[in-house]
Amino acid sequence: MVILRIGGLASGLDTDTIIKDLMKAHRVPYNKLLQQKQLLQWQRDAYREMNLKITEYRNNKLSNYRLEGTWLAKRVDVVNDAYVSAKATGAAANGTITVQVNSLATAASNASAGQITTDTSAFNPTQRLGDQNSLLGNKLQQSGGKYITYTFRINGTLITVDPNVDSLDSVIKRINETTNVSAFYDPYTGKVSFVAKQTGFVNGPDGTGDKITFEDVDGDFLSNILLVNEGSGTAATQADVVINGLVTKRDSNTFTVNGVEITLKAPSGGAVSQIAVSTDVDRIVEAVKSFINEYNDILKTIQDKLDEPRYRDYLPLTDEQKKEMEDREIELWEQKAKSGLLRNDDILAKAANYFRSISYSSVDTGNDKYKTLSSIGITTGSYLEKGKLYLDENKLRQAIAEDPDIVRKLFANPGTAPDRSDVGLAKRLYDDLKNTLDAIGKKAGYASASDSTSKDGSIIGEQLYRLNGQIDDWERRMQDWENRY
Helix, strand or coil: CCCCCHHHHHHHHHHHHHHHHHHHHHHHHHHHHHHHHHHHHHHHHHHHHHHHHHHHHHHHHHHCCHHHHHCCEEEEEEEEECCCCEEEEECCCCEEEEEEEEEECCCCEEEEECCCCCCCCCCCCCCCHHHHHHHHCCCCECCCCCCCEEEEEEEEEEEEEEECCCHHHHHHHHHHHHCCEEEEECCCCCCCEEEECCCCCCECCCCCCCCCCCCECCHHHHHHHHEEEEEEEEEEECCCECCCEEEEEEECCCCEEEEEEEECCCCCCCCEEEEEECCCCCHHHHHHHHHHHHHHHHHHEEEHHCCCCCCCCCCCCCHHHHHCCHHHHHHHHHHHHHHHCCCCHHHHHHHHHHHHHHCEHHHHCCCCCCCCCCHEEEEECCCHHCCCCCCCHHHHHHHHHHHHHHHHHHHHHHCCCCCCCCCCCHHHHHHHHHHHHHHHHHHHHHCHHHHHHHHCHHHHHHHHHHHHHHHHHHHHHHHHHHHHH
């Protein structure tokens, strides 16, 4: 049906204004629906913002403090460090290690017995071998008009060479990528060099030999083209070292003793290097300080959102209201309208309790003296500060001196008890905050979810979806009323 409208110019009446005024009453409930939608969208955005902040804290900060390695900081001091260097792993035990270096481990090596090409300046290692057969002394064999395929083994690893396709560079690359030997071609001497990638007795098919093994399988590529003579190679040697008075051998110049990675640098000529391992108290204290600062920051963020004032008289502005206001006025109004949408929120309140609970919870550390954060100098401030942590550094250092492992136990002990009584506090908080993130996701969805046009499974998402339907229905009804008017 086509509706014909006669404007005021033709009828003598300002019908547009009359209809507009008549529609104002109908727009009141419609505007309320739009305001409800806007408030839900703002609330959803506030939830998602908190989700991101808690996720960032949990995954990028708190996660480190639940790991035992964070609290196993060790200090290593080396006397006579010209011969030995050392660094502690997480498993390093406090104590002293003495090292005397008699000789270093060396790697096995070999090289072409002579120049593999008749003209080093003309030979191109990037071109196909078959195209340069003359420069190789015409040693490549042919069958049926094509060069045969060669196979050989280096330290037991099989290598295939097709001169119709491969260049010397591609063969060397294959050796480097698939064997425990590094090879390279020297254009100045015209020779190929081979060096084991590891020092010591790591060569041969069984990985225990002192020399690199070479074996032609099909054809004579190693012996006749690369001119490799296995017997002429240089044998590897093992490091000859005295550790805590014990004469021993090592294939590598880097090895681990009692969780300490030791690297031999040079023969010591009888001099003894002393490696002292101790707890790095300064690093542990700094880690505790970082934990407290980050904990206080995120707890304040949550608490501020819980305490944010709600201005119920400041509803979202309608389009008509915005037309009558300056941009700055709209901005200030919306700041008030958005404020307090998560005030006293149950999900965030529970998250704040997760944080505050660790300040008074105990951990079964095996040390009755040190079972709580307060026992190592970490305490809360006044009630008005709502869980903010403070550190007595002297008390913390004293606790570490008496029990070097106590901070690890309190924060990161993995625990096995069903009631989590022996689980570290940082690990407990990490697990608990997963509940918070799941609850926020259930309530408001996630940042990647649709804003309101389709269902995302969240509570607010469902509310927005229903509101959109009501808004669409009301728009159709208003259109009908306007047409009738």
